[in-house]
Amino acid sequence: MSAPLLIADNLAKFYGARTGCRDVSFTLDAGEVLAIVGESGSGKTTLLNLLSGRLAPDEGTTSYQMRDGETRDLASLSEAERRYLARTDWGFVHQDAAQGLRMNVSAGGNIGERLMGIGDRHYGNIRAVAEDWLKRVEIDPSRIDDRPTAYSGGMRQRLQIARNLVTAPRLVFMDEPTGGLDVSVQARLLDLIRGLVADLGLAVVLVTHDLAVARLLSHRVLVMKNGEVIESGLTDRVLDDPQAPYTQLLVSSVLAA
């Protein structure tokens, strides 16, 4: 087994006297999907931001295996390196697509931005790649020149995914990617994400409050409460045989369809 892709070691973040999250340690291998579940305010998003370098931890470290094979502490990267990493080897899918997309730029421009950011200067190539990615996320390529404002919620979310995957990242962070979508659109999006993750061998850190999403997509689960990880393990094990009282409560409060 090769070295893990992402290592969280004893991460903690405090907002004044309140705890964002603390004592979080885990490793994530290449191609592995990890779900972070828990109720609102349990520190899921704080943890995601710590892992993706968007927040600096108060204690502990996040390390990442760079493309050259060397594992480095994110805090030791320069801002330029961190931003380069975030727009090439990583992706970040926001719950609200408006945060992850440029709403006043066409779909093609949104997908092409990362390519132009790493120096691609050939319009024809950029456009061909954008069309290809629109097809892969099941958007009609004839809508390449439409702005995301003309897209439905589900399409925006798929466009956001395409925009992130165009540079072939190895790790994608997702913050409630299916939040706010109706169930049929959600199902289609989940299906798409599952297909892409399997095809591309992506590692994913997925934040969700929806246990069904976690079960469908993830290999492993962390359950958080009050900023701490109270249970972790293989998804099926945690969801079928929850050990911690809170996890039991969480699992039992899922509505049966």
Add this chain to the structure above:
Amino acid sequence: MSAHRQTNSEPAYNFAYLDEQTKRMIRRAILKAIAIPGYQVPFASREMPMPYGWGTGGVQVTAAILGSEDTLKVIDQGADDTTNAVSIRAFFAKTAGVAVTTATEDATIIQTRHRIPEAALQGHQVLVYQVPIPEPLRFLEPRETETRTMHALAEYGLMHVKLYEDIARHGHIATTYDYPVHVAGRYVMDPSPIPKFDNPKMNDCAALQLFGAGREKRIYAIPPHTQVVSLDFEDHPFEATKFEHPCALCGATMSYLDEVVTDDKGGRMFVCSDTDFCEGRRAAGHHGHLYGGETLSKEAAE
């Protein structure tokens, strides 16, 4: 271009209106701007006796570099005889008592809005631009903190997104003015709203080029003989605007032309936007098809 206390200007003003401490502050910003070509240097822009948008940035830069032996030319859209140009020229004639001219080759300082003169600039000349919005990334990324970071890290992919959008929507790069440039291989810079026709003139220019944005409180510069490259795509290269007609008055085929509507029946003429250039050519005996023998703006110098 050194500081001179008084010449024959009105005694109520310090030379060139601004006080010496303010000029010193602006000169420091200018020196820094020259040292880092294309970098926007913040400066403590002052209130000037004219509204924002009328060249308050350019006026402050001009005031800071003006000396009593300088000869000043001011153009607005290439013309010496428009309101903005006439009033700024009168402003410095009154507050600094300097010589003013409309002839490009006689001027040592040329303040300009929206054009670069057609005549090639010389090493002893300084071109001062009036800049409304100095930030080329502004309309794509509204956060100033973010655009500054992007400049610092030379992350300029976003600038090409703008050009991409142009091609996607219009089939070609439809930006015709304010066309972004890459200065000395480092900073992407907004050349102020000059037509892209003028962009090639900025490259390897013998004159010092200074840019002042009064409302936005920024000064930036292109030192003489600096490489200035207009951004483009490999398969959609930069092209300067070309005109189908020659100038109707002087017959020039290589100048930037203004379209002038002459009646309400669709009549129009194309004339040089650089009035000094056009007059010079007519005086040298070049005539276009609508040339009537009279000169249009002899009183512009006053």
